[in-house]
Each structure stands twice: as structure tokens, then as C-alpha cells.
Amino acid sequence: MGSAEIDSIDLVPCEVSLPGDNLRILQPSDGAELPDDGPVEWAPLVPYWAVLWRSGVALARELAVARVDGLRVVELGCGLAVPSLVAARGGAEVLATDGDPEALPLVERNARDNGLDLATAEVDWDAADELVERGPFDLVLASDVLYERAGVGQLLSLLPRLGHEVWLADPGRPAAGAFVEQAERRWSVSADARDAIGIYRLRIS
Ligand SMILES: C[S@@+](CC[C@H](N)C(=O)[O-])C[C@H]1O[C@@H](n2cnc3c(N)ncnc32)[C@H](O)[C@@H]1O
Numbered sequence: 189m190g191s192a193e194i195d196s197i198d199l200v201p202c203e204v205s206l207p208g209d210n211l212r213i214l215q216p217s218d219g220a221e222l223p224d225d226g227p228v229e230w231a232p233l234v235p236y237w238a239v240l241w242r243s244g245v246a247l248a249r250e251l252a253v254a255r256v257d258g259l260r261v262v263e264l265g266c267g268l269a270v271p272s273l274v275a276a277r278g279g280a281e282v283l284a285t286d287g288d289p290e291a292l293p294l295v296e297r298n299a300r301d302n303g304l305d306l307a308t309a310e311v312d313w314d315a316a317d318e319l320v321e322r323g324p325f326d327l328v329l330a331s332d333v334l335y336e337r338a339g340v341g342q343l344l345s346l347l348p349r350l351g352h353e354v355w356l357a358d359p360g361r362p363a364a365g366a367f368v369e370q371a372e373r374r375w376s377v378s379a380d381a382r383d384a385i386g387i388y389r390l391r392i393s
Pocket of ligand 1: 236237238239240241242243244245264265266267268269285286287288291311312313314330331332333335342
């Protein structure tokens with residue numbers, strides 16, 4: 189979807205409440221009408237990238253109070269990319285990626301509208317050699333990306349190739365539990381919670 193096609197989507201403004209300054213973005217109205225406030229198995233009919241998921245907001249709130257200035261940051265499965273936008277606002281050099289190319293023009297528009305500099309790329313976790321070549325990154329971000337079992341193996345393989353520190357937010361999906369259990373064999377994992385969302389920090393020292 190190019191910028192011309194973005195113009196054909198009905199977009200609505202949305203204010204994301206954050207520590208410090210809130211963030212104003214546009215999102216597809218179809219996604220806005222389906223807020224992610226139900227059980228964790230709830231699935232929208234619109235594309236997943238078009239919904240403002242609670243995990244993305246929680247991760248963005250973590251980033252809003254972190255020091256990210258000057259860090260090279262990549263986000264996987266970014267969707268509306270609120271964590272990427274907040275990292276860019278904090279002075280990080282950010283690459284927001286998603287396997288669905290339709291997500292990316294709106295990320296770029298929201299960055300522009302907020303006066304933020306950020307790059308985007310279409311990246312599927314199963315075919316990420318070009319992304320690995322752009323690394324290593326100081327920090328890898330991912331929120332609500334473990335809703336299918338297939339993602340567990342894909343991310344366990346990819347993440348160590350991208351960097352040594354990962355922040356992952358998840359609302360408690362079963363695949364995320366399996367992911368964390370296996371990640372602990374290789375990474376040091378600390379678990380926290382923000383707004384009832386699990387925040388996992390993975391490090392390889
Ligand atoms: C539930 S949404 C979460 C979006 C965003 N991270 C958030 O928290 O608002 C999952 C996102 O992961 C992306 N995704 C799913 N499988 C993927 C894959 N194999 N490679 C890359 N992106 C993928 C989807 O396109 C979607 O944007």
C-alpha cells in the first residue's frame with residue numbers, strides 16, 4: 189500500500205496516554221472500533237497491524253521512561269509502531285518492521301506528523317537475512333507478536349542474530365509462555381508487568 193492508498197483508508201485520530209507527553213497518531217477507523225480490551229484470545233476481523241494493542245501501549249510506556257538516546261533500535265511486527273515512535277522521540281535511531289507491508293505507510297505518516305525520524309522495512313521473521321545484515325541493534329522491541337505457535341521458533345532463531353537485548357510485551361498468550369520457557373535456555377530473562385501486560389527483558393551477556 190503506497191501513500192495514495194493510505195488516503196483511501198478512513199483514519200481517525202487517537203491519543204496514546206504516556207508518561208510525559210502523550211502521543212497523537214492516526215489509526216484505521218475499523219481498528220479503532222475494535223479496542224483490544226477483551227480476553228487475550230480475542231481476535232479482530234481487521235488486519236492485526238491496524239489495531240492499537242494493549243501490549244504496544246505498555247511497551248511504549250516502558251520506553252517513555254527509559255534512556256534510549258543514541259541507541260540503534262529495531263521493532264519486529266510493529267503494527268502501528270507506537271513503541272518505535274516513542275523510541276524515536278527519545279532520540280533512538282529506529283527501524284520499524286512488519287511482515288505486512290500495508291502497515292508501513294501509516295507508520296511513516298505518523299512519524300512525519302509527529303516530527304520524528306524513523307525508517308521502516310517489510311520483514312518476515314522467516315526471511316530476515318537482510319535485516320540481520322543491517323544489525324547488530326542495541327535494542328530489539330516486539331509487542332504482542334506471539335499469538336501463533338509458529339512465531340516461537342521463528343523468533344527464538346532470529347532474535348540472537350539481531351542483538352543482545354530484547355524487550356518483549358505480551359498479554360499472556362500461551363505461545364508467549366512457551367517462548368519465554370525456551371528463551372531462558374539462552375538468554376537471561378527478567379519479567380515485569382505494566383498495566384497487566386507482561387514485559388520481558390532478554391539479555392545475552
Ligand atoms: C497483534 S499485532 C501487534 C502489533 C503491534 N506490535 C502492537 O502491539 O500494537 C501482530 C503484528 O505482527 C505482525 N506479524 C505476524 N507474523 C509476522 C511474521 N511472521 N513476520 C513479521 N511480522 C509478523 C503482524 O503483521 C502484526 O502487525
